[in-house]
Amino acid sequence: MGGRTRRRGDALLAVVHQAVLDELDEVGLGRLTMEGIARRAETAKTSLYRRWPSPEELLLDAIAAAYPVETPSPAADDLRGDLIRALELMIEWSRHPTARAVQAVLAERHRHPELVDALYSRVFEPAGRRFTATVLHHYAEVGQLDPGLITPVVEDIGEALVMKHAIDTGEEPTPQRLAEIVDQAILPAVHECPTRR
Amino acid sequence: MGGRTRRRGDALLAVVHQAVLDELDEVGLGRLTMEGIARRAETAKTSLYRRWPSPEELLLDAIAAAYPVETPSPAADDLRGDLIRALELMIEWSRHPTARAVQAVLAERHRHPELVDALYSRVFEPAGRRFTATVLHHYAEVGQLDPGLITPVVEDIGEALVMKHAIDTGEEPTPQRLAEIVDQAILPAVHECPTRR
Numbered sequence: 001m002g003g004r005t006r007r008r009g010d011a012l013l014a015v016v017h018q019a020v021l022d023e024l025d026e027v028g029l030g031r032l033t034m035e036g037i038a039r040r041a042e043t044a045k046t047s048l049y050r051r052w053p054s055p056e057e058l059l060l061d062a063i064a065a066a067y068p069v070e071t072p073s074p075a076a077d078d079l080r081g082d083l084i085r086a087l088e089l090m091i092e093w094s095r096h097p098t099a100r101a102v103q104a105v106l107a108e109r110h111r112h113p114e115l116v117d118a119l120y121s122r123v124f125e126p127a128g129r130r131f132t133a134t135v136l137h138h139y140a141e142v143g144q145l146d147p148g149l150i151t152p153v154v155e156d157i158g159e160a161l162v163m164k165h166a167i168d169t170g171e172e173p174t175p176q177r178l179a180e181i182v183d184q185a186i187l188p189a190v191h192e193c194p195t196r197r
Numbered sequence: 198m199g200g201r202t203r204r205r206g207d208a209l210l211a212v213v214h215q216a217v218l219d220e221l222d223e224v225g226l227g228r229l230t231m232e233g234i235a236r237r238a239e240t241a242k243t244s245l246y247r248r249w250p251s252p253e254e255l256l257l258d259a260i261a262a263a264y265p266v267e268t269p270s271p272a273a274d275d276l277r278g279d280l281i282r283a284l285e286l287m288i289e290w291s292r293h294p295t296a297r298a299v300q301a302v303l304a305e306r307h308r309h310p311e312l313v314d315a316l317y318s319r320v321f322e323p324a325g326r327r328f329t330a331t332v333l334h335h336y337a338e339v340g341q342l343d344p345g346l347i348t349p350v351v352e353d354i355g356e357a358l359v360m361k362h363a364i365d366t367g368e369e370p371t372p373q374r375l376a377e378i379v380d381q382a383i384l385p386a387v388h389e390c391p392t393r394r
Contacts, residue, residue: 164357
């Protein structure tokens with residue numbers, strides 16, 4: 001191993017994860033190789049292959065490692081606040097390098113449909129499908145929301161409006177806008193009489 | 198003019214609009230020139246400059262010419278149907294070549310912020326801001342909806358969920374999904390008691 005300190009476990013994993021993201025930024029998804037990642041991480045290609053069958057699998061692993069899961073109030077006594085925090089978590093994640101990697105994967109859907117499928121089934125689904133969905137199902141489980149109202153469309157409202165705002169303005173929604181998304185779109189969809197509370 | 202028939206008015210305009218879209222597809226926004234558009238339209242660059250000060254202005258004009266405006270039922274007696282038709286109109290538009298041009302402009306926001314601003318202020322705003330917004334305001338004007346509920350967030354719900362579906366699946370929403378977007382997200386946001394109707 002020459003004069004280098006041997007890196008093990010989490011430290012090596014973090015270096016390899018960073019290397020795949022940097023390599024993706026530089027060469028793009030179509031030219032991502034184990035060789036390039038190994039060179040960047042200063043490790044052997046064979047040691048990467050022992051853990052990941054392909055550079056795409058390594059990329060998914062890096063994305064999954066950084067993907068957050070929202071944690072609703074255990075007592076389920078602050079639906080509005082928990083929804084706002086879930087959207088804040090989404091925005092925080094969107095600043096992480098893996099968010100750019102997710103965009104790169106989605107932009108190449110036609111060339112890599114199986115990778116997009118894996119992104120949803122192995123990253124987003126295990127993390128709760130959508131931001132706000134874990135919170136909504138938590139409140140349904142304790143009987144505060146009608147579970148029948150928490151449909152795929154309703155799970156999507158928060159993410160959709162945050163993404164739409166970014167597409168329209170090129171900017172993150174303000175805290176004020178996040179509160180409006182929760183008050184004017186998500187809460188009405190899960191309450192029977194939101195405007196009369 | 199050699200042996201060519203002189204094209205005037207709408208016929209020439211349609212040719213020039215098509216030429217700017219084709220040129221954009223081929224060379225991209227950064228290399229769009231009056232020269233390239235004129236060559237493709239088989240017309241003189243000077244005659245383009247008589248009408249449009251820049252290729253970007255010509256592009257905006259082509260996008261605006263194809264951008265649809267929804268028409269709510271005059272009697273305002275079918276809110277749900279009018280909302281579904283507004284989203285259908287959005288999907289129909291998304292298949293038009295100008296929809297690809299809009300995506301190209303949005304993707305270059307950092308390089309052409311003023312063009313993105315013009316797209317919103319001179320195309321989307323005059324066409325009613327967002328799909329479903331014209332319908333919602335129409336029903337508010339005749340007293341069937343509380344105008345205070347039709348906020349920018351609520352105007353955005355339909356477009357946001359249609360776009361989100363396309364990003365997640367790479368496909369257009371089915372008629373079933375459009376109806377769910379209207380029933381589960383838009384109507385609850387503008388009704389006091391949607392689930393008890």
